[in-house]
Structure formats: C-alpha cells, structure tokens
Amino acid sequence: MSNSMVAKRYALALFRIAKEQQLLGVVGEELRVVKEVMQYNMDLKAVLDSSKLTMDKKKEILKAAFASLNVYVLNTLLILIDRHRENEIIEVANQFFELANDEAGIAEAQVFSTRELTEAEREVLSATFAAKVGKKSLRIENIVDSELLGGIKLRIGNRIYDGSLRGKLNRLERKLLS
Known part of the structure; x- marks a missing residue:
C-alpha cells in the first residue's frame, strides 16, 4: 500500500x-x-x-x-x-x-506577491477566487517573492492564476510571436 x-x-x-x-x-x-x-x-x-x-x-x-x-x-x-x-x-x-x-468548503491557496498582503486584500482574493474553484473561502498563505516585478500569482491546488507583470509580459510576447 x-x-x-x-x-x-x-x-x-x-x-x-x-x-x-x-x-x-x-x-x-x-x-x-x-x-x-x-x-x-x-x-x-x-x-x-x-x-x-x-x-x-x-x-x-x-x-x-x-x-x-x-x-x-x-x-x-x-x-x-x-x-x-x-x-x-x-x-x-x-x-x-x-x-x-473539504468539509468546511475551504481551499488552501498560496499567493505570491511583491509585499505582504493586507487583510482586506486577502478577503477580496478569497471571495473572488473561492467561487472560481467551487469553495466558500480560501485559506491564504502569502509568500513574498522578490522576483516578481508586480502583481500577484495565486496557486490553488494544481491551478495557477498568474496576474504578475512577468506573466503578462510572457503572454504578450507569445501573442506577438504567433
């Protein structure tokens, strides 16, 4: 086993x-x-x-x-x-x-940001992204990432939502090259 x-x-x-x-x-x-x-x-x-x-x-x-x-x-x-x-x-x-x-309808999330998130920002992220994954709320672990230029990256389970500046630039580059 x-x-x-x-x-x-x-x-x-x-x-x-x-x-x-x-x-x-x-x-x-x-x-x-x-x-x-x-x-x-x-x-x-x-x-x-x-x-x-x-x-x-x-x-x-x-x-x-x-x-x-x-x-x-x-x-x-x-x-x-x-x-x-x-x-x-x-x-x-x-x-x-x-x-x-699962019992409480909560999902674990890792949020990568350039600075520590405020409680209000955590609540907004929780409300916005919990609905996208079918949960009531998110338990957010904030990870300060100095490599990010701006924005945030959010990981819930195996899903990644990339709203970082680097991610946007990469998407723009792929669009321009195609």
Whole structure:
C-alpha cells in the first residue's frame, strides 16, 4: 500500500473522531503545530527515525514533546510509532487538513506577491477566487517573492492564476510571436 494511502487512512480515522467529538478546529490547530515541529525540528525527526531507540523510548519522547495535545491527536501519533510509520506524521496532518477543508468548503491557496498582503486584500482574493474553484473561502498563505516585478500569482491546488507583470509580459510576447 502506498504511503499516501496509509496516511489518508490514519487521517480519515482521526477526522471522523474529531468530527464526532466536535473538535475539528482544535485537532486541526494541534496538527498544524505537530507538522511545524516535525518539519523544522531536525533533532526530534532524527530521534524518531533512529533504529537504536526502542519503541517505548520514542513514545516517551513524543509524549514529552507534545504533552499538551488533545488525547486523539496524541494517540494517533503513538499508533503511528507503534506501526513504524513515524515518517508519515506530516502526511497524515496534510491529509487531515484536506479532509477538514473539504468539509468546511475551504481551499488552501498560496499567493505570491511583491509585499505582504493586507487583510482586506486577502478577503477580496478569497471571495473572488473561492467561487472560481467551487469553495466558500480560501485559506491564504502569502509568500513574498522578490522576483516578481508586480502583481500577484495565486496557486490553488494544481491551478495557477498568474496576474504578475512577468506573466503578462510572457503572454504578450507569445501573442506577438504567433
């Protein structure tokens, strides 16, 4: 079974429990923290990947690192350790976010701009582009890109909306050459 299928199964189980217990928001926020820690704390990642440590020791370390987590999130992490799926923690979180976003009618979007967007600009982008992808709203991650000359580039899933100056110039060049 492929790793993404495994992660999706764990995420679906956690999603169903969180939905049943009406804890989708809490579990989602805690998984964001877990994902961030797992991505940026190389020491913890090295400890969990180590074959020299026993499973019980790994669980102890995980419990200490994430002591304040909701019991369902912590148990999911411990089960992943039990099943030797430590490397799937980040993907389980990603799959959970996808399920939660589908439930709430939200799409994840990356917006590349020359400067940090204001809250009003984020709301306008969310309202405009959410309708285009059939969602209620967008959860926007703003990425400041100094390579852009002006405008914005928006990525929602595998769709890219290019309103950047460079993109417009490239389209104009193709039009003139054809």
